[in-house]
Amino acid sequence: MLRVTPLVELHGVTRHVALPNGTTLQILRGVDLAVSPGEHVAIIGRSGTGKSTLLNILGLLDSPTDGEYLLEGTPVGTLRGRARARRRGDDFGFVFQQFNLLAGRTALENVAAPLLYARGKKFWTRTRAAAAMLDRVGLGDRLDTMPEKLSGGEQQRVAIARALVRGPRVILADEPTGALDVDTGRAIMDLLDTAATDTGAALVTITHDLAIAARADRQFRLADGVLVPITLDDAGEPYVPVMAPAVAPAVAPAPAVAPAPADGPVPEDTEAVA
Numbered sequence: 001m002l003r004v005t006p007l008v009e010l011h012g013v014t015r016h017v018a019l020p021n022g023t024t025l026q027i028l029r030g031v032d033l034a035v036s037p038g039e040h041v042a043i044i045g046r047s048g049t050g051k052s053t054l055l056n057i058l059g060l061l062d063s064p065t066d067g068e069y070l071l072e073g074t075p076v077g078t079l080r081g082r083a084r085a086r087r088r089g090d091d092f093g094f095v096f097q098q099f100n101l102l103a104g105r106t107a108l109e110n111v112a113a114p115l116l117y118a119r120g121k122k123f124w125t126r127t128r129a130a131a132a133m134l135d136r137v138g139l140g141d142r143l144d145t146m147p148e149k150l151s152g153g154e155q156q157r158v159a160i161a162r163a164l165v166r167g168p169r170v171i172l173a174d175e176p177t178g179a180l181d182v183d184t185g186r187a188i189m190d191l192l193d194t195a196a197t198d199t200g201a202a203l204v205t206i207t208h209d210l211a212i213a214a215r216a217d218r219q220f221r222l223a224d225g226v227l228v229p230i231t232l233d234d235a236g237e238p239y240v241p242v243m244a245p246a247v248a249p250a251v252a253p254a255p256a257v258a259p260a261p262a263d264g265p266v267p268e269d270t271e272a273v274a
């Protein structure tokens, strides 16, 4: 059978951080994952198990300590500076639990922001492209509204429009429905699913909600630093087919760290997308 090259592929990815007290925190201990175009993968796991760390590595906001990350067959470790920033801006769209919209900027300005770094036609037509994207998420009549005047669900729609405006190959959603009620969350997932299906993008969703996870093509649990495939039974309760005991997080839960905006500065690589 012909093997399609996965869009993203992780082999034995680890992420360790040195703590001020001289110890090493092993957040990821050897993650394997392959996601193909058009596929929707869900990741669940207890707080502090490294889900956001993994998503940040996938989105080139962070780097593995060891292991291999192939982006359409290209070893990401070989990408530096501008090339890496360009891949991040061109290939990934981020959606976060807390929306992360720019305050004091209209919905339209928020969605157009990633296009400031785009080149060519997209740059010159950015306002039109941003307006069209807001229309697509059902906010065509709220272009000039400030985020603080929008409901949570509407703010997440703006964030989704911002994530999609550059036509990403991979949409990375970190608890996208975590701040929304059940019905609004479902509508937001409908939007993400549809956007991913329509554009052939891969969608990786982190969630604590099993009903949201059940919508994906494949589900995983992150526990003890590794990713384990799971299935969801009829009652919606996940069980793990291979031995993977529920392990208490090895470390204290993460402090609330504000993730970088989609095209904003990132800790290790602050270049704008050229």
Ligand SMILES: Nc1ncnc2c1ncn2[C@@H]1O[C@H](COP(=O)(O)OP(=O)(O)OP(=O)(O)O)[C@@H](O)[C@H]1O
Pocket: 017, 025, 027, 045, 046, 047, 048, 049, 050, 051, 052, 053, 054, 251, 252, 253, 254, 255
């Ligand atoms: N740069 C860092 N320095 C020190 N500790 C870190 C760093 N990045 C992450 N951690 C720690 O690693 C662990 C995993 O963090 P992460 O944010 O990935 O967890 P999570 O699974 O997304 O949790 P939650 O469900 O609460 O969002 C946490 O204990 C966090 O404090």
Ligand SMILES: [Mg+2]
Pocket: 051, 052, 053, 174
């Ligand atoms: Mg997290």
